[in-house]
Amino acid sequence: MSTDRRTFLGVAGLGALAIAGKASVDALASGPEAGKPKAGTRWAMVIDPLKCLKEEGCKACADACHKVHNVPLMANKKHEVKWIWKEPYERAFAAESEYTQEALKEKPVLVFCNHCANPPCVRVCPTQATWKREDGVVMMDWHRCIGCRYCVAACPYGSRSFNWVDPRPSLAEISPEYPTRTKGVVEKCTLCEERLAEGKLPACVEACEEKAILFGDLHDEASPVRARLRESFTIRRKPELGTEPEIYYVVGGKPDVHV
């Protein structure tokens, strides 16, 4: 009897310890992992360039992104820092041609970090200051980055910026919710991981009135990105390099489709 009781107490105690332990591990892990949605998620975006073109001078997405992430507007173009911007079609897709794209060659296409499934920037980083999360986000640790700029050399899309000087004096206003950066570190789009953690859409997606940017989980067949990928021809930037970008661009198609 007493033995049973002791055994019971022991088991109960171990159980309690295990629960407490699990809780504290969870608490400790709640840093970067907290935003991780259900296992197996693979975030991706589908850009619809024709929808984006409806308002050609529009840069609502870039403004929203740069504002919430404290991305500075540098006076010197050489020191430019940008997370999301528009690039002429010809450059974005290395699609030089004298005739076929006559109407479109100079048209702006939205570009930013492709959050490659096989990112060269992550491969080359000597300190693991940039890494690939399971949900597909290519992350940056601005406290670990030594500023060697190897990742900038490795990125085939020109998506990374370096802080050549202190960026803070070039911020019109500071969003207190997001860290500012220091001189000497590399930065780029992080797919709004801080907003994903709260269940929000990325800032650029939310800011686009034309709904030209779709966001969702590639592994979820019902997600808006999968729906669009099912019904439209899409391309990715420089697929021949094997980087497997997670950002898709709709080719031609139906600019008025509603998803």
Added chain:
Amino acid sequence: MFMFEKAVVGSRRYWAWVFALLCVIGAGFVSYLYQLNVGLGVTGLSRDITWGFYIAQFTFFVGVAASAVMVVLPYYLHDYKAFGKLTILGEFLAISAVTMCMLFIFVDMGQPTRVLNVLLHPTPNSMMFWDMVSLSGYLFLNALISLVALSAERKAVAPPKWIKPFILLSIPWAVSIHTVTAFLYNGLPGRSFWLTAILAPRFLASAFAAGPALLILLCMIVRKVSSFDPGDEAIRKLSIIVTYAMLVNVFFVLMEVFTVFYSGIPEHVHHFQFLFAGLHGEAYLVPWMWTSMALAAVSIVLLVVPTFRNNLKILPVTCVMVFVSLWIDKGLGLIIGGFTPTPLGEVTRYTPTLPELLIVAAIWAIGFLMITVFYKIALAIREAMGYEIAH
């Protein structure tokens, strides 16, 4: 450290030279403090051209460091006696060049105080990690070998047997430092200029021309300012090494040119166009690249024809040509040409700024200072031993 007492006794000319170098180092140090304070924005680098003069100099001097193997190998593997007196000079050159490389990397860091993160979070999939391993290993090997060799020489005894495996290891290790340095560049999918398997062989060939060319010049200076003479035979043999390496280098370049232009893939062609003809109106490197080509062509004639090569009055001029030609090729063309045009096809001009140039000059001066002090020690020991005076 022991033997350094030899470096603090010298003629007025020696001290004037050391003082001049220290002035250059001082100016560079002040410039570096400025860069540390403001950021790498004080350089001419930009979002499009993120590596420039610092990394280019680093790459060039890895080659100079590796070239020590060109005197070590014939002496130790083929028992080529004429290089016996030269090996220590080659090793000292290697030590100085590797130190310069490390400094060039260091001044290029955006957050230099965090540089030890590379050790704290070792990342074997990064070529930069392996570059650190190979460079520091090479520095260690050469420091150990030259220290042991020199102290044996001072005691007029043969070097201990246990040093031999280290010497043998230093031979493939020298090849590895420049191979890994090439791997830094040629594994990047978006940089077509570097994306070629010939890059590492080309690096080695140009290194084995530029390094021994510099060594010939150093030997000739040593011969002028001290009673030590490495000997005409050694110098002539070095000039043959320079000849073959230069020919192989040009051959490799031509192979690359054929592949790029015959395949006609625009991403590959554009870099060469930028360097040799100009692209999108930017042609600032064109005169440099053609100077490099012209110097290479003339130096090859002067090297291949025995009358010119064996003329020890012409040879130093030829060596300067080889060195300058390859320095332009690697120290300007390789990095700027690799970043231009950008992956998005843009052409941005890069001009090093004054602080940047002063920092580069200071690191060169540190290299020269190390060479001066090391050679001074080695020569003082040899003079004390009564070597070569009657040569």
